[in-house]
Amino acid sequence: MTQTRQNRSDSGREFEFTAGDFERVRNLIYKRAGIALAESKQEMVYSRLARRLRATGITSFVRYLDDLERGANDSEWEAFTNALTTNLTSFFREExxxxxxxxxxxxxxxxxxxxxxxxxxxxxxxxxxxxxxEAFGTLTPPAHIIATDIDTNVLNTAANGVYPIDRLGKMSAERAKRFFLKGKGEQAGLVRVRPELRKMITFQQLNLLADHWPVSGPFDVIFCRNVMIYFDKPTQGKILSRFAPLMKPDGLLFAGHSENFLYVTDAFKLRGKTVYELDPQGKARALPTRQT
Ligand SMILES: C[S@@+](CC[C@H](N)C(=O)[O-])C[C@H]1O[C@@H](n2cnc3c(N)ncnc32)[C@H](O)[C@@H]1O
Known part of the structure; x- marks a missing residue:
């Protein structure tokens, strides 16, 4: 029997994790990232953070959370946040x-x-x-994408641009061939996005809850899909009121399939299919288009 097994508590868990510990985690991630964890997520939180305890060699949640709150190890905040985000996504999701x-x-x-x-x-x-x-008929369209996320692990994967081939899902063979390079030898089973696509995108860490966003706009389009569902309505409202002045007057905001912004802001109105546009009657107004 291993040391770890011998140390399992009555609950069968390797580390004791009380309702109070869970509550502390919920408060910390809410303050840090705006993520409102449901009560039902206790098991998920335990298993994700137990990995952090193992990685740091700390043997109790109380001590781990105390250290975090004291700021004993700044980089642990990043790992804590990365551990608690949900990163489900796919190519051409919500096609x-x-x-x-x-x-x-x-x-x-x-x-x-x-x-x-x-x-x-x-x-x-x-x-x-x-x-x-595809819209411009060239691999070098006159376009730039800034892609941000709070989670530094996923941003590294994104910037790397290498995926198991089955991540392409139902993408047509023609599209896959045009935009991805197939790995050979040790890279067999993987695809890499073409360098031209990679060059169109700047990846950067950004917490939607932070006071300062390192983006300037004005944007023709903002994608904010399947993240607002983790935030409560006041947080959603604040973020949307900060998006509005960053958009060009005719800009579009794309939301996730289960996200409805109509009751949290009057800055945007629904154009259809979870796509929003600025509401000229709304309180938050767009900046005039920058002359380029
Ligand atoms: C479910 S994924 C959605 C990904 C993609 N937008 C899509 O719809 O397929 C949610 C993403 O939001 C990110 N996220 C969570 N809280 C955030 C915050 N406060 N600021 C920025 N990104 C956040 C997570 O790290 C995660 O990668």
Whole structure:
């Protein structure tokens, strides 16, 4: 029997994790990232943070959380946050958005500026980049995407741009061939996004809750999909009121399928299919388009 097994508490867990510990975690991640963890997530939180205890060699949640709060180890905050985010994503997720994006950018004059604000492991910003290439008929469209996320692990994966081939899902063979390079030898079973796509995107860490956002806009399009669901309504409202002045007057905001912003802000109105546009009657007004 291993030392770890011998040390298992009555609950069968390797580390004691009380309702009070869980409550502390919920408060900390809410303050740090705006993530409102449901009560039902106690098991998930235990298993994700137990890995942090093992990695740091700390043997109790109380001590781990005390150290975190005292700021004894700044980089642990990053690991703590990374451990608690949910990063589910896929190429061309919520597919109906991409023809709307293509139609929108085709009408624009000048370089297209897009912010993908919860980009996870990169499938979403690369899908945006592919859509732009197809809309402009070139691998080097006049466009730039800033892709941000709070989680530094997923940003590294995104910037690397290498995926198991089955991540391409139902993507057509023609599209896959045009935008991905197939790995050979040791890289067999993997694909790498073409360098031209990678060059269109800047990846950067950004916490949507932070007072300062290192992005300037104005943006033609903001993607903010499947992240607001983790935030409560006041937090959603604050973020949306900060998006509005960063958008060009005719800009589009793409939301996730289960996200409804109508009751949290009057800055945006629904255009359809979870795509929003600025409401000229709303309180938050867009900045005038920057002359380029
Ligand atoms: C479920 S994924 C959605 C990814 C992608 N937008 C999509 O729809 O496929 C949610 C992402 O939001 C990020 N996230 C959570 N809280 C955040 C915050 N406060 N600021 C920025 N990103 C955050 C997570 O790290 C995660 O990668």
């Amino acid at each position: 109906h958005h991409f023809p709307i994006l293509a139609e929108h950018v085709a009408k624009l004059k000048g370089p297209v500026e897009i912010w993908c604000s919860a980009s996870s492991t990169g499938e979403e910003p690369y899908s945006i980049a592919i859509t732009l290439c």
